[in-house]
Amino acid sequence: MTRLAALFLCSALAMPALADDLRATGDLGVVVERATGSVLIVDQSEHAAIGRIEGLGDLSHASLVFSSDERFAYVFGRDGGLTKIDILTQKIVNRVVQAGNSIGGAISDDGKLVAVANYEPGGVKIFDADTLAELYHIPAEGKALGLEDAPGRRFVFSVWETGESKIVDFSGAEPKVTTLENIGAEPYDALVTDDGRTYIAGLFGEDGLSAIDLWAEVPEAKKILPHYGRGQEEMPVYKMPHLEGWAKAGDQIVLPAVHHHEVLWIDSRSLEETGRTQVHGQPVFAMARPGGRHVWVNFAHPDNDTVQVIDTMSHEIIGEMVPGPAVLHMEFTSRGTEAWVSVRDANKVVIYDTTSLQPIGEIAAESPSGIFFTARAHRLGL
Structure with missing residues (x-):
């Protein structure tokens, strides 16, 4: 190689790619379009959709x-579909229909395993995150719900019919399954606290919740909040609260009450109730703005056009917005400067400034529901 050719080669290797050819992932998100089997790829800074995957x-x-x-992103569909999408190329990388009816999933803390909870045939299936090859089937005698990732390459899920929770440990050569029986009647959803210590399952068949200390040498389930749930003044449930919408703010947790127009305040250490706030309707998500200063709440039908903002120090409502019919989901940008709100029946996502509580942007979307920003990749239980 001549000296001149070598200089040209070194220059080419040192030359950075054109800026137009690069896009960072940290500013991106995915909006589910529930009626059309598609998702929008959105850019937070641009307040815009930059692509659609169908x-x-x-x-x-x-x-x-x-x-x-x-x-x-690994998308879990109700039809049992598990789809891996590339949000940079905006294409489907791989897709498998792995069951007849599924209800969500999780990814291991090392990013190597993807787990899917199934109604039919029941239990949880585990896939290689790179290839989507099926690796394991963890059977259960009923519908698997409340599937969450936990530290140490573990997953935890519950079973509706049998009232049990299972901890599945993949840290060894073969999975180890620990079954905790009689956690409560009809567990329907769950969460893992942000420190990875506690798995909490909601119970549809009885009042209260079930908590499991995942740090314990021998984990056991214990009942907490015995008056949380149906209670004496039972009201119809139009949509069950999502426990992953629990808000953790400092030493407090706020959760949506089942059947009632309230959110409950809980001491995060003792898991005992410390107060209640009356709200606009039956809450579905109660989500903490990053930093924990405020909690945003949306509601079930027929009050689902409204979002309320609660101060976590006073427990008082400080703001109310009406984005439009059928507000399904909310998502904060990573530092909490904005809240993105999906409005299904108005076919739009409304973007709010979290300080002024004023709308600052809007994106057209087909029946939008879940909004997911890439910052979730670095948080437990999401």
Whole structure:
């Protein structure tokens, strides 16, 4: 190689790619379009949709998780579909229909395993995050719900019919399954606290919740909040609260009450109730703005056009917005400067400034539901 050719080669290797060819993932998100089997790829800074990916099946109750590098999203469809999408190329990488009816999933803390909770045939299936090859089937005698990731390459889920929770540990050569029986009647959803210590399952068949200390040498389930749930003044439930919408703010947790127009305040250490706030309707999500200063709440039908903002110090409502009919989901930008709100029946996502509580942007979307930003890739239980 001549000296001149070598200089040209070194210059080419040192030359950065054109800026127009690069896009970072940290500013991106995915909006589920539940009626059309598609998702929008959105840019937070631009307040814009930058692409649409179609062909994802039944997304009527869809959720997703991100790979640890934020590039790929794993979409869990109600039809049993597990779809891996590339949010940079805006294409489907792989798709498998792994069950007849599924209800969400999780990704392991090392990003290597994707788990899917199934109604039919029941239990949880585990897939290689790179190839989507099925690796394991963890059977259960009923519908698997409340599937969450936990530290140490573990997953935890509950079973509706049998009232049990299972901890599945993949830290060894083969999975180890620990079954905790009689956690309560009809567990329907769950969460893992942000420190990875406590798994909490909601119970539809009885009042109260079930808590499992995942740090314990021998984990056991214990009942907490015995008066949380149906109570004596039972009201119809139009939509069950989502426990992953629990808000953790300092030493407090706020959760949506079942059947009632209230949110409950809980001491995060003792898990005992400390207060209640009357709200606009039956709450579905109670979500903490990053930093924990405020909690945003949306509601079930017929009050689902409204969002309320609660101060976590006073427990008082400080703001109320009406984004439009059928507010389904909210998502904060990573530092909490904005809240993005999906308004299904108005076919739009409304963007709010979280200080002024004023709308600052809007994106057209087809029946939008879940909004997921890539910052979730670095948080437990999401």
